[in-house]
Amino acid sequence: MGTAENYEDVLKGKYPAKAHAKKVADWIVARGGDKAGTIYLEAQKQRLLEDNDAPVPFRQRRFFYYLSGCNLADSYLTYDIGDDKLALFIPPIEPDEVIWSGLPMTVEEAKEKYDVDEVKTTADVNSHLASTSTSAQSTIFAIPGQVSDDITFLSYKEKDFDLLKVAIETCRVTKSDYEVALLRKANEVSTGGHVDVMRAASKAKNETQLEAVFVKSHLEQNAKNPAYHPIVAAGENGATLHYTSNDALITNQNLLLLDAGAEWNNYCADITRTFPLKGEFTEESLGIYKIVLEMQKQTVAVLKESVLWDGVHELAHKVLIDGLLKLGILKGSADEIFQARTSVAFMPHGLGHYLGMDVHDTGGNANYKDTDPMFKYLRVRGKLPAKSVITVEPGCYFCRFIIEPFLENAEQAKFIDKVVLDRYWSVGGVRIEDNVLITESGHENLTPAPKEIDDMLNIIKSGPDC
Known part of the structure; x- marks a missing residue:
C-alpha cells in the first residue's frame, strides 16, 4: 500500500x-x-x-x-x-x-x-x-x-x-495502491485550498471570493479540475445540503461551510470543513460543532474491513441525539427519539459514500425506495471491503423546510424543544467530511485538512499573508 x-x-x-x-x-x-x-x-x-x-x-x-x-x-x-x-x-x-x-x-x-x-x-x-x-x-x-x-x-x-x-x-470499489496514491494526492491538493480559504475568510465580502480562493489554490498546484462544484455557504446557507449559488454577501454570519475538493488525474477528493469566518464561534455554533466532530470521531473509530455501514450510520445518529439532548434542543428518551427517527430532521442525509474517480463513486447499492427515513439517502449499504475508500461526513443542520414538518407532527414535536431550537437557526449547518481508506485491521484517514477547533482558529486568525 x-x-x-x-x-x-x-x-x-x-x-x-x-x-x-x-x-x-x-x-x-x-x-x-x-x-x-x-x-x-x-x-x-x-x-x-x-x-x-x-x-x-x-x-x-x-x-x-x-x-x-x-x-x-x-x-x-x-x-x-x-x-x-x-x-x-x-x-x-x-x-x-x-x-x-x-x-x-x-x-x-x-x-x-x-x-x-x-x-x-x-x-x-x-x-x-x-x-x-x-x-x-x-x-x-x-x-x-x-x-x-x-x-x-x-x-x-x-x-x-x-x-x-x-x-x-x-x-472500482476496491482500490489498487496506485489509485490510493492518487486519492492521497487529491486530498493533499484540496487541503491546501481549504487552508487558503480559512486564511482568507475574515476579509471576504461574499461567498464568491472564497470560492475563487479555493479554485486558485488547486489550479496553482496543477490540479486543473474541481472534483465537483464547490459548496461555499455562509450562515444559514449552510443548512442547504447541496448549496451551490456561492454568491451571497458575507455580513454578520458566524460560520462558513466549505465542501470542496480537487481532482488529480481523474481521482477525487471530497472534503468539508465548517469554521467561524472571523475566528470566533458563538455559543450555539460551538456546541453544534463539537457534536459533529464527536460524531465523526466515533464513526471513524469503528471502521475496518467488513464493518456494516448501516450500523455506522446509526451510530452517527445516536451520537447526534445525545449531543442535542445535552444542548436541550431535543428532550425525552434517547432510545425513543432514535426509534421515532426524529434526528433525521437534523441530519437527513447519509453518513457517506464511496469515493474514487467519481465523487459519488460506484458500487454503493443504495436503496432510495427504503421506507425508513434514516436510511433512504444512505448511498452505501452493507459491509465495507478492505481497500475501499469512503467519505465520513456527519452533519447537523437547521433547515426550516426540513425541521418545521417535524414540529407540526405531534409524535415528533414532543421530542423537540422549540424555544431552545429558535436560538440555533442562525447556525445554518455544520458538516465535517474526511476520506477514509478501509483496511483489513482498521482504517486510514487520507484527509489532512485541519478540523480541530484550535488548529482552525489559529489558521483563520493568521490571515491571508501568513
Whole structure:
C-alpha cells in the first residue's frame, strides 16, 4: 500500500490499466462470462458547444479510463481475455488539426506512457476486432450506448451488453495502491485550498471570493479540475445540503461551510470543513460543532474491513441525539427519539459514500425506495471491503423546510424543544467530511485538512499573508 510518506514515488509509475483489465475480466469469467471473450470500451468523444465551434469541457469516461489510464478523447480499447492482451487505439495525426491544436500524442509516445500491450490508431479498430474473435466463437463485452455507429461486432458469435458495466462498477470499489496514491494526492491538493480559504475568510465580502480562493489554490498546484462544484455557504446557507449559488454577501454570519475538493488525474477528493469566518464561534455554533466532530470521531473509530455501514450510520445518529439532548434542543428518551427517527430532521442525509474517480463513486447499492427515513439517502449499504475508500461526513443542520414538518407532527414535536431550537437557526449547518481508506485491521484517514477547533482558529486568525 502506498503510504502517506511514499505515495509520490508510487505515482512515478504507470496507472495500472492492465491489472484493472484483468480484475474486470476475472469478475466477468467468475460469473459465467466467456473466458475467450473480448472487452471493448470507448473514450468520451470531443464535442462542440451548441451553436459554437468551441469544445465542450472534456471529461473522460471513467469506464474507459479504468482500463486504460488514457485521458485522450475519441480513443478506443480492447482487452482479449484469453490472451491477456490490452490494446489502445488513439486518434491519428490529422494535418488540418495540427495547424490549430499542435501535434497530438503519437503511437510511440502512447506505448511509452500507458500500461498497455499494443497501441494503434483508431483507423485500425474494426480490423483489430475482426482478428481477435477466435474462430468466430467468442463474445464481445461492451456497454450499451457507448458503441459508435461505425464499429462492427459482426465477427463475434455473442454480444454481451450486460456484464461489463456492472463488472467495472464493482471492481472500482476496491482500490489498487496506485489509485490510493492518487486519492492521497487529491486530498493533499484540496487541503491546501481549504487552508487558503480559512486564511482568507475574515476579509471576504461574499461567498464568491472564497470560492475563487479555493479554485486558485488547486489550479496553482496543477490540479486543473474541481472534483465537483464547490459548496461555499455562509450562515444559514449552510443548512442547504447541496448549496451551490456561492454568491451571497458575507455580513454578520458566524460560520462558513466549505465542501470542496480537487481532482488529480481523474481521482477525487471530497472534503468539508465548517469554521467561524472571523475566528470566533458563538455559543450555539460551538456546541453544534463539537457534536459533529464527536460524531465523526466515533464513526471513524469503528471502521475496518467488513464493518456494516448501516450500523455506522446509526451510530452517527445516536451520537447526534445525545449531543442535542445535552444542548436541550431535543428532550425525552434517547432510545425513543432514535426509534421515532426524529434526528433525521437534523441530519437527513447519509453518513457517506464511496469515493474514487467519481465523487459519488460506484458500487454503493443504495436503496432510495427504503421506507425508513434514516436510511433512504444512505448511498452505501452493507459491509465495507478492505481497500475501499469512503467519505465520513456527519452533519447537523437547521433547515426550516426540513425541521418545521417535524414540529407540526405531534409524535415528533414532543421530542423537540422549540424555544431552545429558535436560538440555533442562525447556525445554518455544520458538516465535517474526511476520506477514509478501509483496511483489513482498521482504517486510514487520507484527509489532512485541519478540523480541530484550535488548529482552525489559529489558521483563520493568521490571515491571508501568513
